[in-house]
Amino acid sequence: MIINKILNVDDYYFDVFMSISEALTGLSANELQSTGLATDYYTYILKSLEGPTFVEFLTISKDILDKATTKNELKNAITSQIIANSGMNDMAGKLMTLWYLGTWEGAYINDRSYKEGLVWNVMHAHPPGAKQPGYKSWNIQPVNSNS
Template sequence: MIIINKILNVDDYYFDVFMSVSEALTGFSVNELQSTGLAETYYTYILGSMEAATFVEFLTVSKNVFENSFSQDQLKNTIASEIMADPGLNDMAGKVITIWYLGTWEGAYINDLSYKEGLVWNVMHAHPPGAKQPGYKSWNIKPVNSNS
């Protein structure tokens, strides 16, 4: 029970591990993830949506991966062998990726902001329809990947 109360504190070490593994899995920096305004929300949402022991196991394995990796290549290889190769941890990693990119957990949006701040919009160089408009006269600017 102590570990559950400790995890709920976003100033705790486990929150930092969550952010570090999120950075490694999404390819976005911790600062970019924090700028969504959803880091703490996602952390506490995940904890409240599943068995705490499962989340703790994922974070503990992730912590060990970071502690035992001394280069970016080694980190990628260790994530592949320690997290992605394990079916349970792979499933958890997929859920973490999905929550950041789509703002959903098991098919449902976390909140209104999670739709607006999904990383998918940055990757597509787009905006979430109906939520964040591109701005006045934005139709006059060629798309980022335009060949015309």
């Protein structure tokens, strides 16, 4: 079983949401939680979608997470049961976009979702106009710079 007990949110599917988010984004649940938006994202999706669509996605995800005992089994199950299924693939894509860009169907979730998008950490950058890199940051050579 790969489902991690996450936070103390009193909802059956929240742990599944976080565990499948971890598997899809490639980042740990702690990294996802550090955005401070996990419960915001979860409740936003619940309110934005028809319940059965999201519940179906989470039910399939829970089944995958319960049965997978290794990371390789998890990857193969996600590929065959979520990515290969057009409806589930769409949901997975929206979920990854939510975490990385802070948007759901092109709209920001709230005023923090842009600033806390995972894309900024992956790029070793900061969200322009939202978080500044700090005094004298221009004097530090960029990560992976060849110059």
